[in-house]
Amino acid sequence: MAPRRSVLYLPGANERALDKAKTLPADALILDLEDAVSPDAKESARERVHAAAASGDYGEREVAIRINGIDTEWHDADLRAAAQAGPAAVVVPKVDSARDVMTIERALELNGAPGHTTIWAMLETPVAMLHAEEIAAASDRLSVLVIGTNDLAKELHAEPAAGRAPLVAGLSLSLLAARAAGKQILDGVYNDVQDLAGFEAEATQARQFGFDGKTLVHPGQIEPCNRVFAPSDEAIAHARKVIDAFEAARAKGDAVVTVDGRMVENLHVTEAQRILDLSDAIAAK
Numbered sequence: 001m002a003p004r005r006s007v008l009y010l011p012g013a014n015e016r017a018l019d020k021a022k023t024l025p026a027d028a029l030i031l032d033l034e035d036a037v038s039p040d041a042k043e044s045a046r047e048r049v050h051a052a053a054a055s056g057d058y059g060e061r062e063v064a065i066r067i068n069g070i071d072t073e074w075h076d077a078d079l080r081a082a083a084q085a086g087p088a089a090v091v092v093p094k095v096d097s098a099r100d101v102m103t104i105e106r107a108l109e110l111n112g113a114p115g116h117t118t119i120w121a122m123l124e125t126p127v128a129m130l131h132a133e134e135i136a137a138a139s140d141r142l143s144v145l146v147i148g149t150n151d152l153a154k155e156l157h158a159e160p161a162a163g164r165a166p167l168v169a170g171l172s173l174s175l176l177a178a179r180a181a182g183k184q185i186l187d188g189v190y191n192d193v194q195d196l197a198g199f200e201a202e203a204t205q206a207r208q209f210g211f212d213g214k215t216l217v218h219p220g221q222i223e224p225c226n227r228v229f230a231p232s233d234e235a236i237a238h239a240r241k242v243i244d245a246f247e248a249a250r251a252k253g254d255a256v257v258t259v260d261g262r263m264v265e266n267l268h269v270t271e272a273q274r275i276l277d278l279s280d281a282i283a284a285k
């Protein structure tokens with residue numbers, strides 16, 4: 001699977017940001033037509049984003065377009081334009097049900113979206129968290145779940161708290177749903193663009209939870225994010241050791257072995273191989 005460690009939002013009306021992103025080391029970009037664009041700029045932003053996404057100027061960076069929500073006046077035109085531009089993905093905010101996903105799937109087909117354009121569904125409401133399982137499994141075209149922690153906190157009336165405690169239940173339900181359906185999942189954004197230590201702590205927490213990457217709002221967050229979500233040298237060395245030790249044990253007819261004093265079984269080999277595959281995919285970029 002494509003590494004999606006760092007996924008940067010760009011306001012669709014901001015020509016400077018759209019241009020600058022061509023040189024930034026993010027794995028993926030979300031060209032935003034929703035919250036980062038004021039109502040009076042929605043139409044010009046749609047045209048800018050369409051041209052940017054269709055330009056082929058972003059190299060190996062994956063380009064996604066976030067359209068306005070299903071119940072908004074801009075949604076239909078956004079979806080039509082996004083389908084024509086043919087980005088890697090259409091990001092749909094405030095998805096609340098499997099039915100929402102199927103509506104988007106049908107609309108992409110009707111508007112002639114190319115087969116490579118997948119759906120990234122944003123889970124950012126309490127009802128979405130409670131429906132995460134049905135949303136994640138609703139369509140083969142859905143490849144990624146994206147968490148919207150700002151909207152979720154707003155809907156919950158939650159306050160900032162250590163370890164994002166008020167959000168943990170929703171994050172965990174979403175992770176369970178993504179993994180059960182074999183989809184990738186991206187954490188929400190960190191709003192304080194000047195607090196890089198706080199950003200890194202939150203990104204590390206997200207990796208420990210099992211997220212594949214994190215959505216970002218500022219270029220300064222890309223480098224720490226890429227580092228946190230890439231397997232470390234120690235993790236790579238340990239993965240090789242696990243695989244080598246297990247193969248040696250299997251050659252002797254054993255199904256269990258210890259590495260550095262810890263039990264290793266086949267499931268640990270599978271996880272070690274995932275780490276090496278991710279490291280290879282990052283190195284190949």
Ligand SMILES: CC(C)(COP(=O)(O)OP(=O)(O)OC[C@H]1O[C@@H](n2cnc3c(N)ncnc32)[C@H](O)[C@@H]1OP(=O)(O)O)[C@@H](O)C(=O)NCCC(=O)NCCSC(=O)C[C@H](O)C(=O)O
Pocket residue numbers: 008009010011016017018020021032035036124147148149150151152188189193216217218219
């Ligand atoms: C947050 C910002 C408004 C800060 O902007 P600014 O004060 O201009 O930042 P800097 O001066 O530090 O910028 C330095 C240079 O970097 C460029 N820049 C800044 N941000 C971006 C970006 N996102 N992509 C590309 N380039 C960017 C500036 O142009 C400067 O360039 P240069 O001229 O060469 O010096 C701003 O960062 C921003 O607008 N961020 C994105 C906001 C956004 O997209 N929000 C919506 C998505 S988040 C969301 O909706 C969450 C979700 O739905 C939820 O519910 O949680």
Ligand SMILES: [Mg+2]
Pocket residue numbers: 035093124148150151
């Ligand atoms: Mg949101």
